Amino acid sequence: MPSSPAEAQRVAAPDDVPVPAAWPAMLRVLKRGYQAEPRLLLVAFGLALAAALPDALFALWLKLLADGLVTGARRLVVGAAIGLGASAAATWFLRVTSDRTQRRFRDRLTIALESHVARLQASIATLAHHERPDYLDRLAVLRNQVFMLDHIYMSMFSTCGWILRLGVTVALLASIRPVLALLVLFALPTVLASAWRPGIERAAEQRGAPANRLARHLFDLATTAPPGKEVRVTRIGDRLVARRRAAWERWYGPVAQARWGSALWHTLAWAVFGAAYVGAVALVAMTPGAGVGARAAGNVLLVLAAGARLSAYIGATVGEIGFLRGIWLDGSRRLAWLEDYAASLAEPGHAASAPPVPERLTEGIRFEHVSFAYPGTERRVLDDVSLTLPAGAVVAVVGENGAGKSTLVKLLCRLYTPSAGRILVDGVDLARLPADGWRRRLAGAFQDFFRFELLVRQSVGLGDLPRLDDEPAVGAAVLRGGAGDVVERLPAGLSTQLGAAWPEGVELSFGQWQKLALARGFMREAPLLLVLDEPTAALDAETEHALFERFAAAARNGGGDDGATKGRVTILVSHRFSTVRMADLIVVLDGARVREVGTHEALMAAGGAYAELYGIQAAAYR
């Protein structure tokens, strides 16, 4: 009966999804871009390459100019001069048009990629990627900076352009003397230096991160309103200023040093290339023979111009590859990981093997030796919990902070799967039921509900998507959630835009938002399971009381004669014992385990933990 090894393995699987290797990941992202916008991609790429050519030919024109002058070929001189002028104009023109095409391409691509990322994140069945610190870190870039990804293409295009320029230039150099191609080798130190440099500086910044974080924290305290009260009353303002600066200096000192140091190395590397360049020029200039004087001037000019360009091209290529390796490549690995991770959690197809979600509950929900630790952590938040939630019952869950109440709810909503043990819904393992099918039959409201800033109608209607704009249905849910008075007072009723940031938008008080969240929770009319996770925690006594009466009524309706809603289980999580006592069954959690289960009367009679806690609260009113 305890968890089978296979089961444990399946749950552990997400941990094992490795971050894919860089280049395959990048290929995947590239392919996705090609699928989204094939035509624009090709045009943008072609233009990027075309833009490279006129630029690289400057050295050739200069050489021809000198050759023409030395040999007195007038037409050559004029032709080369015009070539120079045309190259300058074409360089500019192609750069402008290629930038615009790339921009267009990127805009289109951004939509495709952002939609892709949004869909992946929104449809992963569990919540781990929102709660595990390591996953959060991994996804932060994708969450806030998806547009980074489309820069992979720009980076690729530029890199290809630079490489093309480099090739042309090297070919020109080699055409004079093959040995000149070796000039590229002397650029290697600069390549290495610019590859190392960001790493060294970033490492210094990383080491100073805590100091920087502290500086930012103190800065926030000093410059925002909520802490401002205490800052003034405790009179620590000046101290904050000084401490912030001190913390910042602790960060800056080593960072600045690393920057100077790395700049020095970089400078030396360039000096090496400079020396080689001068050597190359000297080599060509001083070589006797090779048509003394006549051709020499042209050759020297070519080496001078091409060599100078060479350094710029190498620098740009290196920089671009640095970008690629650093940011873009990293971004594509994250995306590929997210794809793999989402795939690993995907339902193994709604195959025949998945049992259907029951039409209604007849037995109820049973926890069998359920244990749970958040992925990536050791501590068990639930430990060997066995429970039966009978069909049709209102079950209250109580317990002190951190006893595992909310986790229990998350497991029931299949936002997580138990680490061990199983949850049976009318005898069927919940883990085998299709997640979306099961969730379609849930309803509820959470303490940390979300404020959907949409039209009121939609904000509530989201609770049952097919009936998003169904006014009568929404109106009924609003009444069930006790939000009738909220809607009544809104300027445009159900069509009012919520959220102060929107035009005509209306801001609600916390309590009003909470009522709308409840209404949303009551949109689905025949859920199997109704989850109320401290949905009224922040309301004052009178409001809370009124709401609870309504809850009780709503919950009991579920157990009424109506066939559709018969058998519904209602879970109520609360700190307030005055509410809890209304439940049919009370579960007391303590230190990740079930301490007591029973009705209010039974638990009071037993004189255990529940009775004690109830006593403490009640005594205050005696």
Add this chain to the structure above:
Amino acid sequence: MHFERPEIHLAPPKMELEPFWEDLGVLPRLPGRAASPPEGLPLGFQPAGEPPERAHRRTKQDLCSTIAFAPRLMVPYPGKESAMTNREFRGTMIERLRARSEWQFFRVLPRADRPLAVGWWLVLAVRGLLPALFAVAMGLLVGAVQRGAPLAGPLVFVGTVFVLLQVLAPLHHALGTNLGSRTAAWLYDQLTTACVRPPGMGHLENPRLATDLSMARDFDLGITGPPLSIAMDFIAAGMVEMVGGLAAAALLVAYAWWAPLLLAGAWLATHWLLRESAVWFDRNTSEVREAQRHADYAYRLAVDAPAAKELRLFGLADWVVERFAARRRRLFDLLWEATRLRERPVALSLFLVLSANALVFWALAEDAASGRLPLARTVTFAGAAIAVSAIAFGGLSWALDGAAAPVGAVLRLEEAMERAGTLAGDARDAGDNQEARDVQRLPAKEIRFRGVRFAYPRPDETGEPAGAPILDGFDLTLPAGSSLAIVGQNGAGKTTLAKLLCRLYDPQAGTIEIDGVDLREIDLDAWRARLAAVFQDFIRFELPLRENVDPLLARQAGDAAIQAALREAGAAHLAELDTVLARGYEGGTELSGGQWQRVALARALAAVQTGAGVVLLDEPTAQLDVRGEAEIFDRILAATRKVTTILISHRFSTVRHADRICVLEGGRVVELGSHDQLMAQGGRYREMFDLQASRFGEGAEEEGVPLDAELAG
């Protein structure tokens, strides 16, 4: 414990329940009018127009489009934008100021670090001159080769210029990053000082300052644009190119006076001709803003944690993604339409550039071919003519916009905050409160609110009160050394009362008197030294436990006193005094909400030990569970027995222990007395208490379980 009636009790206590949202209100947002929030500004309080974080996200996108080696499409930075949004308020003066914001930026650099700034400018100038010098060096060398003259001199010249061209770039980079970092730090120093100096709170809460403030606060996080340390590189690059192009043009004067005019003119003209497609001028239309916001909002819905649970519970993934894609597509279509390269300006630019170059190079070729121009000079001039094209690629970088905007904001804020943070009382009778009274023992007799009226200041420069007052005709006397609990519904003004006593605001009418002296005439710093406050949103310092209890490190007695305070607050053995109370620091640890609350209480108790005579507790046990609350509360009352204590709480179980209880409603005291007295009186207090109690009472009686016995067991 005698019962004292409130001084003025004209309005009989209202027996009817008033729905609480009448206080909280539905707050319609119209520009220029902000609704009056009940107790402090609500969390989501934002200025009319675009919330800054959304504006930021948008520009991030633009940032990267530029990072990827294509800084052609410049998009105005949020600074520019917010100034536009506020144009109707600020008028032409700001426009004039804005015109100088680049100048302000460059002026700030030497103030942040003079040696670095001087070095940065020097290197910039040299780098700008080098391309022209290189053209000269090329000419000399080629000429020497042609003539067969000695090459050593020209070679050294070429080598020097070339090596300088290469090595100055990394050097300039290092100068720029460090200068950028130090400038950012300097700006943050200015801003921090400007924020903490004013005695009041107005400057932190004024939505009119919020746009500038949030921009100034976040400018170096790399959200709105590159941090200054990186932006300096972009700025330098654009200027080096421009200077290089102009210097090359200057060199061409030696060839013919008209050549540089023609070339530089043509390249400069491209900037002007393509200005429309370079900057999205009308991106600030409501249509664009709408599309942007909708797209961003839908995206955040899909990827951020807060909505994740409900997204899954209600199966909203596809709906949200589709919504996002449609909105985003709309936005990009708008953008494309507005900044599309128009054929005619491009064609015209190309024509200008082509003809100018063709003319100059053709003339150069003619002169060279006919022998009027020697090879050396031809090469030099050809090289220079090519280098002039840098003008088209250089200029004031897009990054300068992003860098200059926060500088302008910080400088503007320094003055505006000074003004907005002044307390009304100080502004009115400035110079009247120098008389440093002996506040060490205040209050010895009583604290007295006399006819106090207060409404939160209207969020504009005038500081006039807005909307209905929170407190009106408020009278209350607190005997020194007693405890008072304040109850009332959300928005009744409980926290406001505490803030007034801290003199974070001054009342618009009436006075607060300490032993008969108007609070406004008491030295503010000395008075605040007499206070200890635990606000609902107390500060959680990411500092060692020691400093969390004693932020000023004022206890000479040191650790023993701190330990004692922690013990009293039930927080002994929480952590070592040197442990930083946040993750992410060496040896740092995270506390739970309840543990933090105990630390905050310890902070107040430590202040009492060192002489605070008035303790304000605003929902001090809200985050503690049942057992914690009951336990902690007795301790607090014991520890603050000798001082004046004001307790704000929703929980009647807590409230009843206070010497006196005051029921706040409609901005005044409607009931005042001890728990027993108020219960006997049978008014509002009794009503609210019974409501909370009833849900315990009945059942217990039905079962006949004596609760006292339960407790004892």
